Amino acid sequence: MINLPQRPRRNRKNATIRGLVQENSVTVNDLIFPLFLTEGKNKRSEISSMPNIYRYSSDLLLKEIESCLKLGLNTFCLFPSLSDKLKDKRATESLNKKGLYQVTIKEIKKRFPEAIIMTDVAMDPYSSDGHDGFVKNGQILNDETLEILAKMAVVQAEAGADIIGPSDMMDGRVGFIREALDDAGFTDVSIMSYTAKYASAFYGPFRDALDSAPKFGDKKTYQMDPANSREAILEADLDFNEGADFLMVKPALSYLDVIKLLNDNFNLPIAAYNVSGEYAMVKAAAEKKWIDGDKIRDEILLSIKRAGASVILTYFAKEFALSKK
Ligand code: PBG
Secondary structure, eight states, X not given: OOOOSOOGGGGGSSHHHHHHHOOOOOOGGGEEEEEEEESSSSOEEEETTEEEEEEEEHHHHHHHHHHHHHTTOOEEEEEXXXXXXXXXXXOGGGGOTTSHXXXXXXXXXXXXXXXXXXXXXXXXXXXXXXXXXXXXXXXXXXXXXXXXXXXXXXXXXXXXXXEEEEOSOOTTHHHHHHHHHHHTTOTTOXXXXXXXXXXXXXXXXXXXXXXXXXXXXXXXXXXXXXXXXXXXXXXXXXXXXXXXXXXXXXXXXXXXXXHHHHHHHOSSOEEEEEOHHHHHHHHHHHHXXXXXXXXXXXXXXXXXXXXXXXXXXXXXXXXXXXXXX
16 A cells, blocks of 8 residues: 555545535525516516526516525516617616516515515616716716616615615715615615626626617726736725625626635625626537536536635526425
8 A cells, every 4th residue: 555644535435425524515595596577467588598597577577586485595686678768878767666677676575575686776777878877978977877876776775675786887886875875764775786897798698688788889997807806806995895785796707716805805795696698608508418507507606605705696596496406
């Protein structure tokens, strides 16, 4: 025998021992399921680049939420898919208390008070420019946008949102929204800030889903440069000081280092958004039988957890929950 005092394989010798020494695991409690809401009744349309992910009219969305709750999947992030006629330069529809999004949130919270609803704060689903902020002369104006975002957040809180998710990347928005929520009496409504949101090509399928691609240019004057990680610390510092309850990194897979960086440096829970393009790649390769989609899904979620995210927003949430039944 070769003299080897340390044989790491001893801790891998059977499933029970591997279970004992396992450092990380993913449970349904860690997951947030993004859901797409659309107009109409009894409507469900699949997003072509995201197999098994649908836009639901509000009646069917309620059914979908009910079936997720039965699986122990309790937290949802809602995105509205609106027709062009409801879009304008100022995202006016986002402030309509009787709008589809707001009415649906109210209905969900009435039917399923135990469901946790996260809403999205950004102008793009409502904007005729397809940008997250207010556009003037081809520029995305920061401070003018903050006013709109803060109003949007308050309307969403009034509808019953538990967590507000500013995904717009304007400077100062977390503090601005926090103050507006507090002034309106919503001190208990949380903010999950999209802290390090990168200008990423991985959002493609999502923009198909909402038909929300920018009408001109790109989002590089507000979303972060994929080349940067120190800048994520700057953004996280600001969000922490402005009152964020969670710091999010988005996308997840090409940014695992950023997840770890924030987890190592901040004592707030770190969230990661396993985005549409990441989901689409796995589904496409699995359809071709080039990979085992279920195993890849579990490995991906685990890697995000291992990097330091305690919360994962993922389109895999429901199938993961189903696989655990
Ligand atoms: C926009 C928003 C985007 C996503 C969530 N909120 C797209 C974008 O910034 O263009 C992407 C989510 C995904 O790709 O799954 N405010």
